[in-house]
Amino acid sequence: xxxxxxxxxxxxxxxxxxxxxxxxxxxxxxxxxxxxxxxxxxxxxxxxxxxxxxxxxxxxxxxxxxxxxxxxxxxxxxxxxxxxxxxxxxxxxxxxxxxxxxxxxxxxxxxxxxxxxxxxxxxxxxxxxxxxxxxxxxxxxxxxxxxxxxxxxxxxxxxxxxxxxxxxxxxxxxxxxxxxxxxxxxxxxxxxxxxxxxxxxxxxxxxxxxxxxxxxxxxxxx
Amino acid sequence: xxxxxxxxxxxxxxxxxxxxxxxxxxxxxxxxxxxxxxxxxxxxxxxxxxxxxxxxxxxxxxxxxxxxxxxxxxxxxxxxxxxxxxxxxxxxxxxxxxxxxxxxxxxxxxxxxxxxxxxxxxxxxxxxxxxxxxxxxxxxxxxxx
Numbered sequence: 189x190x191x192x193x194x195x196x197x198x199x200x201x202x203x204x205x206x207x208x209x210x211x212x213x214x215x216x217x218x219x220x221x222x223x224x225x226x227x228x229x230x231x232x233x234x235x236x237x238x239x240x241x242x243x244x245x246x247x248x249x250x251x252x253x254x255x256x257x258x259x260x261x262x263x264x265x266x267x268x269x270x271x272x273x274x275x276x277x278x279x280x281x282x283x284x285x286x287x288x289x290x291x292x293x294x295x296x297x298x299x300x301x302x303x304x305x306x307x308x309x310x311x312x313x314x315x316x317x318x319x320x321x322x323x324x325x326x327x328x329x330x331x332x333x334x335x336x337x338x339x340x341x342x343x344x345x346x347x348x349x350x351x352x353x354x355x356x357x358x359x360x361x362x363x364x365x366x367x368x369x370x371x372x373x374x375x376x377x378x379x380x381x382x383x384x385x386x387x388x389x390x391x392x393x394x395x396x397x398x399x400x401x402x403x404x405x406x407x408x409x410x
Numbered sequence: 411x412x413x414x415x416x417x418x419x420x421x422x423x424x425x426x427x428x429x430x431x432x433x434x435x436x437x438x439x440x441x442x443x444x445x446x447x448x449x450x451x452x453x454x455x456x457x458x459x460x461x462x463x464x465x466x467x468x469x470x471x472x473x474x475x476x477x478x479x480x481x482x483x484x485x486x487x488x489x490x491x492x493x494x495x496x497x498x499x500x501x502x503x504x505x506x507x508x509x510x511x512x513x514x515x516x517x518x519x520x521x522x523x524x525x526x527x528x529x530x531x532x533x534x535x536x537x538x539x540x541x542x543x544x545x546x547x548x549x550x551x552x553x554x555x
Contacts, residue, residue, distance in 0.1 A: 257443050257465060264464065295457025295501050326494055333503065335455050 200380045207315055214270035222262045229255045271318070279314045280306050280341065283321055287339070294329040297336045304343030307403050316381045317350065317399065320374045324352040324397040327370065332356025332395065348401045355394035361387060414449075417550055421451040424524065424543050428536040432502050432525040434458055435512075436470035437551070445470045445521070447498065457501040468497055470521045473509045477518040479541075482507040484529050498523065505529045508537060512544045514551045522547065 232255060236248045268289075274282040280302065287298045309317070321339070328337050334356035342349040364371055364387070371387065374397070378385040383401035417435060425433045435449040443465035447458040466475040473480050485505050486493035493500065499507060504525035512520035522544050524532060532540075 260443070261464070261466070291460055292462045294497050295455075295460040297460070329497075329500055330493055335457055 199376060203377060203380060204312070207312075207319075211270045214266040217262050217269070218266035218272075222259060222266065225255060225259045225262065229259060274314055274318055275311070278306060279309060279317055282314075282318055283339075283341075286318070286322065287325075290325055290329070296329060296334065298325070299336065299338045301338065301340040302343075303341070306341075306343055307348065309348075309401075309403075313381050313383075313401060316377050316383075317348075317401065320377055320385065320399055321350065321352065323370055323374050328352070328354050328356065328395075331359070334394075345403070347403055350399040352397040352399075353394065358389045358391045358393050358395055360391065361389050364389065413550055413552075417547065418449050418451070420543055420547060420550075421449050421522075424522070424540060425451040428524065428532055428539065429526070429530065430524045430532060430536075431527045432504060432523075434498065434502075434523045434525070435520060435547070436463075436474075436523065437512075437520040438465065438474055445474055454502055458498060461497050461501060463497065468495065469507060469509050469523060470498070473511050473521045473523075474518045477511050477513075479508065479510045479537075481509075481531070483531065499525070503527055506531055508532055508540065510537075510541050510544045512547050512551065514548060520544075520547070520551060 229252060232248060232252045236245060236252060239245045239248055271282045271285060273285055284300065287300065291297050325337070328334065332354045334354050337352065337354040339353075340349075340351045342351075375385040378399060378401070381401060383399060386398040386400075387395070388398075389395040421433045421435055424430075430452070432450065432452040432454075434447050434451075434453070436445050436447045438445050439462075444462050445465060445468070446462045447470070450458045463471040465471050469480055469482065482489060482496070482499065482504075483506055485496065485499045485507070489496065498504070502525060504527055506529055507523055507525040508531070509521050509523040511518035512522060514520065522540055524536075524540055526532070
């Protein structure tokens with residue numbers, strides 16, 4: 189009875205469906221709701237120019253400002269859900285863009301070191317690597333208690349290695365794998381794209397996450 | 411003493427007079443809705459200087475958007491949403507926080523946050539003192555807007 193491949197297929201399907209749904213919602217927010225609100229905003233601006241009563245003019249102006257904030261919020265939410273650069277420009281630009289947001293959100297600076305030429309990955313590889321990097325960085329923000337981390341990308345002919353290092357608190361690896369569903373999900377996601385996720389950590393010394401992905405001719409350049 | 415030094419002095423004096431570990435002042439940017447931490451006392455690192463939250467996000471963004479005080483107890487257990495939505499709590503390893511709005515020209519534009527790295531809430535009289543400090547600071551924000 190081949191239960192393991194079936195389980196893997198189901199998990200893969202769930203992850204893929206979730207990503208598709210996130211992407212759909214992001215697109216709908218950006219292209220649908222966002223555009224409709226923008227039309228309302230321009231309409232409101234026009235109304236503002238025609239209103240003569242000062243009090244009403246101020247009220248319409250306040251509504252316009254609120255609408256503008258909402259439009260910005262919708263756009264940022266859409267980008268956070270699924271960064272468009274991931275599809276248009278690739279993994280590295282999306283990660284670099286995310287790191288700027290990460291530093292301005294958590295105050296943690298991340299040095300990035302890149303060797304080799306970026307290879308065009310297929311969509312599922314790009315999104316998986318991006319999500320796993322996001323998870324590793326989120327763990328640093330939550331647990332590591334550091335002000336600076338290091339991320340390296342090593343592109344070689346046959347493989348890509350990404351390392352995310354911090355010299356923070358560290359943790360007991362065995363307990364970490366047992367307790368954290370986030371860590372297990374990182375490994376699982378990597379396995380689905382044919383890669384691997386290795387973790388090393390020592391209490392008081394820090395943590396290294398090592399992601400590796402073989403690059404081969406079957407890579408779908410979607 | 412210039413305005414910045416006065417504001418820093420208020421933060422330090424709050425910290426000296428209540429049983430807390432951290433006092434921070436966040437202000438909404440002059441342009442755009444984002445909220446940034448400008449001053450801190452009792453900070454364990456400089457991360458607060460780089461943290462910027464959107465209007466309505468994080469403790470500071472929520473206090474400014476609602477115009478009401480917010481209390482966080484027993485972080486990260488008893489919170490709404492995810493711990494990652496509370497960057498200043500993570501950056502300063504706070505377990506308790508009490509944050510009040512600072513108004514400028516009638517609208518909430520800033521926040522004073524008092525936090526503790528133990529799970530001990532501040533007293534009602536200390537909360538009053540923080541609200542009083544927030545009122546005092548309202549007159550000091552002219553130079554920052």
